[in-house]
Amino acid sequence: MTAISVQHQQQRRAKVVSQMRLLVIAAIAIITSDHAAVAQGQFDKLLSRLPVSTNAVMVIDVESVHRSALAVKEGWKDRHETAYVNQPLILPPESRRLVLAAQMNPNHNFSQTWEGAVVELTEDISMRSIARAEGGYVDQIAGRPAAWTPSDAYFVEFDSKTIGIMHPAHRQAVARWAEYADRNRTVSLSPYLKRAAASVDARTQIVLAMDLDNVVQPHRLQERLRESEFTRDDAEIVARFLGDVQRQRITGALDRVLRNQKQPCEHVLISGSGSFLAEAIVLEHRQLKTARTFRLSECLTSAVAQSACAAAIAHLGHERLGSF
Secondary structure, three states: OHHHHHOOOOOOOOHHHHHHHHHHHHHOOOOOOOOOOOOOOOOHHHHOOOOOOOOEEEEEEHHHHHHOHHHHHHOHHHHHHHHHHHOOOOOOOOEEEEEEEEEEEHHHOOEEEEEEEEEEEOOOOOHHHHHHHHOOEEEEEOOEEEEEEOOOEEEEEEEOOEEEEEEOOOHHHHHHHHHHHHHOOOOOOOHHHHHHHHOOOOOOOEEEEEOOOOOOOHHHHHHHHHHOOOOHHHHHHHHHHHHHHHHHHHHHHHHHHHHOOOOOOOEEEEOOOOHHHHHHHHHHOHHHOOOEEEEHHHHOOHHHHHHHHHHHHHHHHHHHHOOO
16 A cells, blocks of 8 residues: 555656555654554444455544644644635545455566545545545446546445445446445455454554565566675574564464452463464563463464464453454
């Protein structure tokens, strides 16, 4: 998505798409918000409308962006509304939540097969007003009100408070997408993108993620390695950096759990892939010096140990929410 935001702002791009990108880039500067955590699964309705081929997403809680300390201080919401009046198809101030998405090809300089967005609104925006503002025309696609724009993008009305945007304006592809979005009720993204989207909360109003699973072509990798000046020492530096980042994330999560405990932790159960890293963190943690550590992989099979985290989350969800 960074490639979408920075490298592909060509003149033929839609004003809507390009100006959305600029707004998103500016909004990424937000770090924290003082408001309550966002409900889990709040974006599922939007995410379920994305094509199965999606491999890059940017998820934005626009309302939380406007409520953040920095946005309130700088008056972003008022400036947002003024910008919308002057240029009607910048991200409308009526936006509540937004998901930008694309299918990108990393093997061809991150070129895009398509890019689009699904936007949840606080007020209705008609396709006629969009067409008029952009100099396009009103259309009907798959039984849905739609608007074609000269910037090579289609807008589709999914319901009175949800619109979709697709570039390029490939009418048949847009029609099939609209039909799919109408009937689909589950999020069909990869597990990685689902986890990334679910991490949006009051402190993280914007999440950017790209799924690179199965991207590397072996012959190209061999060619690049032969040509590369990248050394073993470089690889070790990168590995240490990535390890440090992962350690910080795990340590931060562990600290949050321990802060909520009324009594000292006496037992620690370690499971999941990468458990060796978690074990090292537990051994070094000052609050867990005397805790007894159990490794689930030693009690059960490695496969069971790796899936235990997901089973635990499902169990907690069942306890809190009851029967699904």
